[in-house]
Amino acid sequence: MANLLCRALESILPPRLRDWGLAIRYEIAEIPEDTKALLFALESVCGLAPRAIGVLLLQPFISLFGAAVHASRAGANSGFGALHSPRTVGALCAVGAVAMGLVYMTLAGAPVGYLGVNAGSLVIGLVLRALVSRIPGAGGRLSGALIFSLSLLLLATAILGLRIEGTARWIGFGGVFVQPSFVLLPLMLVGFSRTRTPLATIGMVVAALAMTLQPDRAMAAMMTTALAAVTATRADRPTSMAFTASLLAFVVTLLRPDAVPAAPFVDQLLFSSFAVHALAGLAVVAGLAMLLVPAIIGWSCDKDSRATYFAFGSAWLAATIAAAFGNYPTPVVGYGGSAILGYVLSLSALPRPVRSRVGSETVPPDDPQASRDIHSKIALA
Known part of the structure; x- marks a missing residue:
């Protein structure tokens, strides 16, 4: 259970915080008693999950804003670039x-x-x-x-x-x-x-x-x-x-x-x-x-x-x-x-997200990094 909680947490963490999820998994692996390991996992999830969920909720707005900024820097139709997804x-x-x-x-x-x-x-x-x-x-x-x-x-x-x-x-x-x-x-x-x-x-x-x-x-x-x-x-x-x-x-x-x-x-x-x-x-x-x-x-x-x-x-x-x-x-x-x-x-x-041409550049898709860990998928389900 502790391992599944950590893998689920790691799957929702943004890329810049994913090392924390990996560190928590290594820490739990060193705890010999199962109850203490589970309690540590629960505390870690309670500490990091709210921030991770907040980032997930803001992701659509961040993606849209980032696309608009990219288009405006390209000196072309920024409205179309912002709506690439x-x-x-x-x-x-x-x-x-x-x-x-x-x-x-x-x-x-x-x-x-x-x-x-x-x-x-x-x-x-x-x-x-x-x-x-x-x-x-x-x-x-x-x-x-x-x-x-x-x-x-x-x-x-x-x-x-x-x-x-x-x-x-x-x-x-x-x-x-x-x-x-x-x-x-x-x-x-x-x-x-x-x-x-x-x-x-x-x-x-x-x-x-x-x-x-x-x-x-x-x-x-x-x-x-x-x-x-x-x-x-x-x-x-x-x-x-x-x-x-x-x-x-x-x-x-x-x-x-x-x-x-x-x-x-x-x-x-x-x-x-x-x-x-x-x-x-x-x-x-x-x-x-x-x-x-x-x-x-x-x-x-x-x-x-x-x-x-x-x-x-x-x-x-x-x-x-x-x-x-x-x-x-x-x-x-x-x-x-x-x-x-x-x-x-x-x-x-x-x-x-489709790739929209803005001038001579291509707006990258806002496809988030996907976890391919089967345990993360099971925990997520």
């Missing part, structure tokens, strides 16, 4: 969208706890995104296995999840309800746009079955729209099979009754927010528009990965439209941490 811009957009949601909920008189849930979900999402970004890019077989595993979780939610008005979309953790489809499905869709292995295709079919059983029209619409975007840009047999399954699932959800009532501060905010205050409505619109910015930037900057950015933007646009016309959660700006986690995690599935 859709992942980084997406993290900033997530922060902005959550902030707009907090503005809306404050003007609408939402409980203070609602604001804390959204802000806390953003912090957790950014930490998870930073940790996932440190893992080296997985191969197609591993990505397919991940998509398939996540689809089984969605299917388990449809069978064993909390039922409200005949629908099973949620699971509960100590009074906090999470919608796994909103957390996992965007990540699966963006990942499938890049990895269309047989196992990944089966995973998408299982996910479509889960959306049918829940049933969830909004997530089925998100799935169908994103896979349609992938099919339109990069058609092949796996994509066509996944799209057909999602389309059938969407049709079935339209035929099945969905009587879940609208929840305050969650559903149909795009229009109802203007009844609260004009500023509240503008905040909701601005926050929802921010969700699509990474897709727009990626589409224009990275022509080789347009299918992925098209799928990302289509998925979140579909979720927004579904929330506007049905009793479904308004993504990111409405109350609830599931969409916030789903949005930030889906950013980690986007391609690595």
Whole structure:
């Protein structure tokens, strides 16, 4: 346990502090008693982990600022250079969208706890995104296995999840309800746009079955729209099979009754927010528009990965439209941490930062150094 704690700490430490993690591991190796070694490891984690997490949270802002400075020194278009990484811009957009949601909920008189849930979900999402970004890019077989595993979780939610008005979309953790489809499905869709292995295709079919059983029209619409975007840009047999399954699932959800009532501060905010205050409505619109910015930037900057950015933007646009016309959660700006986690995690599935030409120089990607230690991956998981 002490060894795993140290390896986990070392994996999240920034490069300039990583020697401290290595020194702690050597120190623990010299402690003969296991209990003392574990206590020393716990004290070390408590001392260094907050600083490491703080650096991880600031990394998107540091990367964006560093890119802007690099571009300005090159004497060219500094704005374009600063936006070379859709992942980084997406993290900033997530922060902005959550902030707009907090503005809306404050003007609408939402409980203070609602604001804390959204802000806390953003912090957790950014930490998870930073940790996932440190893992080296997985191969197609591993990505397919991940998509398939996540689809089984969605299917388990449809069978064993909390039922409200005949629908099973949620699971509960100590009074906090999470919608796994909103957390996992965007990540699966963006990942499938890049990895269309047989196992990944089966995973998408299982996910479509889960959306049918829940049933969830909004997530089925998100799935169908994103896979349609992938099919339109990069058609092949796996994509066509996944799209057909999602389309059938969407049709079935339209035929099945969905009587879940609208929840305050969650559903149909795009229009109802203007009844609260004009500023509240503008905040909701601005926050929802921010969700699509990474897709727009990626589409224009990275022509080789347009299918992925098209799928990302289509998925979140579909979720927004579904929330506007049905009793479904308004993504990111409405109350609830599931969409916030789903949005930030889906950013980690986007391609690595593209290299943007600025004059005669090349802006380096802000790809953090990745730990290839298998023990670190196990501890991180």
